[in-house]
Amino acid sequence: MTKFGRQLGIGPTDNTSDQRTPRKPLRLIPNAARESFVPVVPARYATRTHEWDMTRIAPDRPRGDGTPIEVTGTLRNENGTPIRDALIEIWNANHHGRYRHVEDASGLPLDENFFGMGRVVTDENGNYRFWTISPGAYLARPDIGRWRPKHIHLSVSGGSARLITQMYFSNEPNNASDPMALLMGDRFESNIGKPYETLDVDVDEGYRFDIVVGGRNATFFE
Amino acid sequence: MTQDIRPNLLKATNEDTSGPYFPIYFQDESLEDLTVLGPGIVGGPRGQHIILSGRVFDRHGDLANGVLMEFWQANSKGIYNSPTHAAHSDLDPWFNGYGRLRSASGEYKFRTIMPGASDKRAPNITITLFSDGISRIVTQVFFEGQKANETDPLLQPLDSEDQARLIARHGGRTVDGAEVYLLDIVMAGANETPFFDDFES
Numbered sequence: 495m496t497k498f499g500r501q502l503g504i505g506p507t508d509n510t511s512d513q514r515t516p517r518k519p520l521r522l523i524p525n526a527a528r529e530s531f532v533p534v535v536p537a538r539y540a541t542r543t544h545e546w547d548m549t550r551i552a553p554d555r556p557r558g559d560g561t562p563i564e565v566t567g568t569l570r571n572e573n574g575t576p577i578r579d580a581l582i583e584i585w586n587a588n589h590h591g592r593y594r595h596v597e598d599a600s601g602l603p604l605d606e607n608f609f610g611m612g613r614v615v616t617d618e619n620g621n622y623r624f625w626t627i628s629p630g631a632y633l634a635r636p637d638i639g640r641w642r643p644k645h646i647h648l649s650v651s652g653g654s655a656r657l658i659t660q661m662y663f664s665n666e667p668n669n670a671s672d673p674m675a676l677l678m679g680d681r682f683e684s685n686i687g688k689p690y691e692t693l694d695v696d697v698d699e700g701y702r703f704d705i706v707v708g709g710r711n712a713t714f715f716e
Numbered sequence: 717m718t719q720d721i722r723p724n725l726l727k728a729t730n731e732d733t734s735g736p737y738f739p740i741y742f743q744d745e746s747l748e749d750l751t752v753l754g755p756g757i758v759g760g761p762r763g764q765h766i767i768l769s770g771r772v773f774d775r776h777g778d779l780a781n782g783v784l785m786e787f788w789q790a791n792s793k794g795i796y797n798s799p800t801h802a803a804h805s806d807l808d809p810w811f812n813g814y815g816r817l818r819s820a821s822g823e824y825k826f827r828t829i830m831p832g833a834s835d836k837r838a839p840n841i842t843i844t845l846f847s848d849g850i851s852r853i854v855t856q857v858f859f860e861g862q863k864a865n866e867t868d869p870l871l872q873p874l875d876s877e878d879q880a881r882l883i884a885r886h887g888g889r890t891v892d893g894a895e896v897y898l899l900d901i902v903m904a905g906a907n908e909t910p911f912f913d914d915f916e917s
Contacts, residue, residue: 510847534797708728
């Protein structure tokens, strides 16, 4: 008999979540098959050296509209071990809430000086840093007036660590109504970047976002 | 309970949805076809070329557009390129076993080699789905006609309907010699694909 694990929650007011969330509880994986569920991402990604600075599309170009911010953090597994040489793929909407993505049909303005996608690799101590333009919020459900709070997407892959998450901002009025934040409940706090002063760098705001990759993905091989 | 057993764990960052706009810009063709090393490069991994192909559906039977799929499999000898097997003599230097593609429409096609049978397992490929509306769901695909399917420890405990939902059907052979296997994935609702819990297992 198959044993069951978590029942995934459906994000309130999120149509896609309703359409795509499995209705049956997830099945537990028998020990004899456990190892096969721990993908190991090969370290063979390329990034361009200027991609850490997403506030401009190239080093010799002006900055995009909006507030330039810095995001720094350390990537660890649940045991606290830093994860080095991991790729972090980053994407966020521009100051107006628009993605430079062919499927974003929102009609919000593009910014000719903002690309909105970048990649960085964690250093030997698991640290990462990037600059970007603080994203705009956007109206996700015009019919019911639900906004997506401003957020930055991060996709982490390195060895057996794999996580896609979002960094949110504190005190944003739309946080409380966000379906994914509602699903996280009290745990939403850990997805909020912690502001810090950036007096000596060329950005207006700094956010600390330490990432812990959980589950057996990160720890299975230790 | 868990805290009593592993008291020093850091609290994991919540997984969150990729949203609809996972950048197509991040695509890497070398992860969409694991049988080629790159343009103009001679050689490749050992094994029978296969194409795993199908559609990903939502609860209403509509294609799940914008889905990000990741694949993980053993090489043709059944050896995973993981730290536990770092010194294994049957590792294939030209095969990492990790693939990734983003499907704009919800239809997918992944070219790779037929995985070998690992310890007591039937040949399989682990598939991870990321998309708007969900954070991450994981399943595993098997191949029609493999004797080891009958004793596989993951497949065997499932009821026959669920087993059928995880076994890719053979769908012919391409002119360049790849065996085609077909598998549709249903994310939710009637005929839902079985998904697995890799956090609590």
